[in-house]
Amino acid sequence: MARDPIPADDDNLLVELDRFIAALSTAQAQAASGITAADLATLKQQRDALASKNTTKREREAAWRASVQESKDARTEVVALFRKQRRAASNALGMTNDLRARAGLPLS
Template sequence: MARDPIPADDDNLLVELDRFLGALSTPEAQTASGVSAVELAKLKQQRDTLASKNAVKREQEAAWRASVQQSKEARTDVVALFRKQRRAASNALGMTNDLRARAGLPLS
């Protein structure tokens, strides 16, 4: 028996579900396929649930990507300022080895 080709990703699965539900939407098609209107209604309900969950997933993925970008930008800003201040402190003549060690700077 040939493998039943079900798409692995949600977007393509939704496309295939819509195609299947559309093709079997008439009483004639339901009779020919042996799939009842009640069974199709249940499949449609589950398809709608998947579509809703998929939409939420996409929104959350977009929010996650935006938060990652914001975090990268904040890191870039803090690293630039941190480097400048570390360099200034490291070059300051008044820095003792004890103070350098506590600040995480290389000892002179």
């Protein structure tokens, strides 16, 4: 039995679908293949649905990457400020061990 390789990723699958649909879009090619215009229309609809979902996936992936970066940036900012204030509180002479413990600072 001959192998029937189908691309594993959506982008290459869309390329192969376009190639197949274009090659079989003539009446002569349809007669030779036994694939009808209605069959191709159904395949094209499903190809278009995949392309739409693939675009949505890419947009959401880009948004996710942007949100991850925003979160990292916010963390960097808050950590810098938190460290500065922890050091200041830790070095303050008025800090008692009770207050240090409640603030999560090392006891002196």
